[in-house]
Structures are given as structure tokens and as C-alpha cells.
Amino acid sequence: MNIDSTPIVAIATAPGRGGIGVVRLSGKDLAPVMAAVCRLPASGNLQPRHATYLDFVQADGTVIDQGLAIYFKAPHSYTGEEVLELQGHGGPVVLQMLLARCLEAGQSIGLRLAQPGEFTQRAFLNDKLDLAQAEAVADLIEASTEAAAKSASQSLSGAFSKVIRELVDKVIHLRMLVEATLDFPEEEIDFLEKSDARGQLSRIRESLERVFAQAAQGALLREGLNVVLAGQPNVGKSSLLNALAGSDVAIVTAIAGTTRDRVTETIQIEGIPINIIDTAGIRDAIEASDEVERIGIERTWSAVREADVILHMLDASRGPTRADEDIVGRFPETVPVIRLWNKIDLSGHQPGVERSTDATHIYLSATDHVGLELLRSELLRIAGWQQTGESLYLARERHLAALKSARNHLEMAAELAAQSDQALDLFAEELRLAQERLNSITGEFTSDDLLGVIFSRFCIGK
Known part of the structure; x- marks a missing residue:
């Protein structure tokens, strides 16, 4: 990607x-x-690198604001270019006035408004950050939990990039041995035995598995789980949402059809964001009281189709009904289902967990806050969360896809290594492809199109 050195400017603080x-x-x-x-x-x-208190002025000398100006001389700046930060009062009008004045004064040098993520993109292109670190900037800004923020900070500091580079170095070393053997076929050396190629490859694969496990946990911290509460009206869905959230975020009444639209609340379980979506109670469209409720029921099914986990709520005091079975029949087969038997304070059941082939059954009381820990633990189990005590990297889906692809290439290399020296050229090619996929994480091998997509999702001013 070519570096655009045109001067840019933007408001770098949040709107408001x-x-x-x-x-x-x-x-x-x-x-x-x-x-x-x-x-x-x-x-x-x-x-340079000193804060100077002064006036920010219009062309006629009138004062726009008073504040701090900090100048960073290239290459000792965030972007690697000259950087000027003007820190004033945070009113929207005064910031817009200051921005307009900068654009006016910068006409002679071609100053223009920055695109989303362009400051960080320049930092990447000027080798101030690698691609994984650049993405961690956005992840740190967007972190919704303390654990996610800590993991994003880890990646920003270069910890994730460091382990990826260590993996790449090991792959390169093994490639060097393989290709050297290919270059000198007259040397009658059993390469796989003499250089311990199989052992080296095995250790590389073990290292990759550890990195993948940490990255997968970090991705969970970043994305969280979308959990949909579904069931008939008046089974206690809104009461459960309020109990998990610790506040009255949903209206609870004895009137069927009270919840007409999605109500979403994000809670944390061991640092993982859980986006719980309370939906309209499901009943036959003919029974719906009005058009609004019918639309709410349609949106419920839409949310169910997009869920990571479905919480199917039932009334334990009356047992399963035909309507409950009809609801189950419409659930997507690929989405995990937890059957929540609510109102055990009325049914006489004890809180507990039962597992069957089709779903996990949990008995609880949303009103009395009994059995909620069982639900929290089950959500963590489904998410695959494990407290390893190791540092996690706030990985993205792109990173996981690259790691999976590298793992597949190394697996193929292992199969080739198990055959004979006659497959060394294919062995070397699989190592090259694995190296290429790992390098794409830090941006050492990345298409311009991918860079454009990544940085366009940043906020303006970063």
C-alpha cells in the first residue's frame, strides 16, 4: 500500500x-x-514533546480558544510523521471552529480531513505499529469489559505479535533446512532424521496450539455471546433478564404480551460480555393481541436465528405444553439450547442441572434469584471459557482464521514428513504457506484490500 503523505487533520476526541x-x-x-x-x-x-499554553486564533487575530499545543517531530510521533495536537475546551462548537481554522490555514500545504483510522494506518505504514497492534488500538477503545481492555492492552504492547514472530522464526528455520537439502540433492543425507525435522515440526505445532487457545479465549472476550431468551408469554423471561442485569431493565407484569420488542442488556460473567436479548413471548399469531405484538413475535424468531445460545424458558409450575414443543421444533438445529425451568419456587423443584442429548435443563427461580449461578456456569461452559491463568490476546476472527489455516498447512506438512524424503518439495511448500498465513496476522504479508477494510472501521481521529 502506498503511503499518502498529504497532511491530515481531525477531531480526536469523542463527539459531545x-x-x-x-x-x-x-x-x-x-x-x-x-x-x-x-x-x-x-x-x-x-x-518538541513539550506542552505550551497559548491562544488558538482566527485569521484576524481573534481568539477561538486557549489551550495546550504539543508538537511531535518526525519520526518520534504516533504516526511517524510530524504531529501537532491542539488541546482545548471540549465543546462541539469550539472544536469545529478550531478544525475549520486548521483547514483554512493548511490550504497551502494541502491539509485535508482524515479518514476513519487514517492516523493509525499511517502508524502501521511507517512501521510504528504492526497490524495486530494497530487493530488492538481499536479493540482497546471498544473494549466493553475490564478483562477485554487488559487483553487489548497486551496485544497493543506487542505481546501477541511477539509470539507470532517467534512461531514464524521457527518455521523459517525449518524451511531453511528443507530447502537447503533440496538445493544439494547429491548429499546423501537422511534429512528428516539428521535434522530432527519431525521433532521441530511437532514442537512448532504444539506452540501454535497454545497460541490458538489463548487467541480463541481472547476473541471470546472481544465478541462475547449473543444469548436470546425465548418462550411463551409470562414464563418469566423479563424477570430473568432483570435478575441477571441486577436492575429493572425490562417491564414485568402479569399481562401476556407485555414485552413487544427486543430488550438487550450486556452483563459480564468472569469478564466475558454476555449480550442477553429478551424477546416478545411466542404464541400463535392469531392469539396476538394486536399488530405490534405480531411484529414483536416475528422479531423474536429473527433474533433466535442469529443467536449463539438460546435460553428456552418454561414454566416449571405447569410443566411442558404442546405450545412449548412447537417452539422447540422451530429452533435452529445448529444453535445450543438451554431449557430453563423457571418458577421452581411454585413447583417445588430443587435448583439443579440435567443434561440430555437435545439440551441442558436448568431449574431456577428468577424471582427468588435461585439457580442463577448454575445458568452462568453453563453459559461459560458452552462458550468454551477456561481460566488458564495465562495472558490472553484480544484476537479477531481474522487472526483465528489465519491461525487455523497455518495449523492445516502444518498438519499437511506432518503427513508429508511421515512419508519419505521424496516429498520434501511439497513439505517445503506447506511450510511456506503456513509462514505466509502467520505473517498476515502482523501485516508482513497483507493485501491492500484487507488493510482498507481494517482501518475503515476505526473512529475518525485515530
């Missing part, structure tokens, strides 16, 4: 009012903008 707002510029030779927008000290310039 705040105590402090930041306008950030990056590019070559920002001196004209500094001189025009900032009422510079007597020395006539800003000392």
Missing part, C-alpha cells in the same frame, strides 16, 4: 461535550499551520 477536546494533525511541514493557528511564544516555535 467534555472538559477537554483534541484536534490532531499529521503530515510533513506543519509549520505554516502552527504559525497561523497558534499564537506562538517569543521564540517563534514549539519545543
Whole structure:
């Protein structure tokens, strides 16, 4: 990807009012903008990496705001280019005025508004960050739990990239031995035995499995689980949502059809975000009280089809009904189902878990908050969450796909290594493909199209 060195500018703080707002510029030779927008000290310039309190002014000298100007000289900046940060009061109007003034003053150098993620994209292209670290910037900003933020910070510090590079180095070393043997076929050496190629490959695969396990757990921290509450009206879905959330986020009444639309609440279980979606009670469309409830029921089925886990709620005090079985018959076969038998305070059941071939059954009381820990534990089990005590990397689906692909190539290499030296050329090719897939994680081998997609999802100003 070609590096666009055109100077860029954007508001780098979140929309809305705040105590402090930041306008950030990056590019070559920002001196004209500094001189025009900032009422510079007597020395006539800003000392790099020092905060200077001064006025931000219009072309006629009137003051827009007063604040701090910090200048970072290339390459010692976030983007690797010259960077100027203007920190003023965080009102939307004053920030827009300051942004407009920068654009006006920067016309002579071609200053333009930054695209989403363009500052971080330049940091990547100027070798200030690798691709995994660049993605961790966005993940840290978007982290919805403390555990996710810690894992994103781990990746931003380069921990994830470090283990990937170590894997790549091991693959390269093995490739070097294989290809050296291919280059000198006259040397009658049993390569696989003399160089311990099979042992090296086995250790590489073991290392990859450990990295994949940590990355998969990190991906769970990032994405969480989408859990849909489904069932007939008045079985206690909204009561359960409120109990899990610890507050009254859904209206609870004895009137059937109270919940008309999705109500979503995100809770945390051991740091994992669980997005619980309460839906309209499911009953025959003919029984629905009005058009609004019928639309709500249609949206319920839409949510069920998109779920990671379905919580099918039933009334333990009356037992299963034909309507409950009809609901089960419409569940997607590929989505895990937990049958929640609610109202055990009325039925006399004890809280517990029963497993069958089609679903897990949990007995609880949402009203009395009994059996909720059983549900939380089951959600963690389905998610595959394991407290390993190891640092996790907030991996993305892209990273997991690359690791899986590398694993497949190494598996094929192992099968070839088990055959004979006659397959060394194919063995070497599988190692090359595995190396290529691992390199795509850090961006050492990445298509321009992929970079465009990744950085376009960042916020403007980052």
C-alpha cells in the first residue's frame, strides 16, 4: 500500500461535550499551520514533546480558544510523521471552529480531513505499529469489559505479535533446512532424521496450539455471546433478564404480551460480555393481541436465528405444553439450547442441572434469584471459557482464521514428513504457506484490500 503523505487533520476526541477536546494533525511541514493557528511564544516555535499554553486564533487575530499545543517531530510521533495536537475546551462548537481554522490555514500545504483510522494506518505504514497492534488500538477503545481492555492492552504492547514472530522464526528455520537439502540433492543425507525435522515440526505445532487457545479465549472476550431468551408469554423471561442485569431493565407484569420488542442488556460473567436479548413471548399469531405484538413475535424468531445460545424458558409450575414443543421444533438445529425451568419456587423443584442429548435443563427461580449461578456456569461452559491463568490476546476472527489455516498447512506438512524424503518439495511448500498465513496476522504479508477494510472501521481521529 502506498503511503499518502498529504497532511491530515481531525477531531480526536469523542463527539459531545467534555472538559477537554483534541484536534490532531499529521503530515510533513506543519509549520505554516502552527504559525497561523497558534499564537506562538517569543521564540517563534514549539519545543518538541513539550506542552505550551497559548491562544488558538482566527485569521484576524481573534481568539477561538486557549489551550495546550504539543508538537511531535518526525519520526518520534504516533504516526511517524510530524504531529501537532491542539488541546482545548471540549465543546462541539469550539472544536469545529478550531478544525475549520486548521483547514483554512493548511490550504497551502494541502491539509485535508482524515479518514476513519487514517492516523493509525499511517502508524502501521511507517512501521510504528504492526497490524495486530494497530487493530488492538481499536479493540482497546471498544473494549466493553475490564478483562477485554487488559487483553487489548497486551496485544497493543506487542505481546501477541511477539509470539507470532517467534512461531514464524521457527518455521523459517525449518524451511531453511528443507530447502537447503533440496538445493544439494547429491548429499546423501537422511534429512528428516539428521535434522530432527519431525521433532521441530511437532514442537512448532504444539506452540501454535497454545497460541490458538489463548487467541480463541481472547476473541471470546472481544465478541462475547449473543444469548436470546425465548418462550411463551409470562414464563418469566423479563424477570430473568432483570435478575441477571441486577436492575429493572425490562417491564414485568402479569399481562401476556407485555414485552413487544427486543430488550438487550450486556452483563459480564468472569469478564466475558454476555449480550442477553429478551424477546416478545411466542404464541400463535392469531392469539396476538394486536399488530405490534405480531411484529414483536416475528422479531423474536429473527433474533433466535442469529443467536449463539438460546435460553428456552418454561414454566416449571405447569410443566411442558404442546405450545412449548412447537417452539422447540422451530429452533435452529445448529444453535445450543438451554431449557430453563423457571418458577421452581411454585413447583417445588430443587435448583439443579440435567443434561440430555437435545439440551441442558436448568431449574431456577428468577424471582427468588435461585439457580442463577448454575445458568452462568453453563453459559461459560458452552462458550468454551477456561481460566488458564495465562495472558490472553484480544484476537479477531481474522487472526483465528489465519491461525487455523497455518495449523492445516502444518498438519499437511506432518503427513508429508511421515512419508519419505521424496516429498520434501511439497513439505517445503506447506511450510511456506503456513509462514505466509502467520505473517498476515502482523501485516508482513497483507493485501491492500484487507488493510482498507481494517482501518475503515476505526473512529475518525485515530
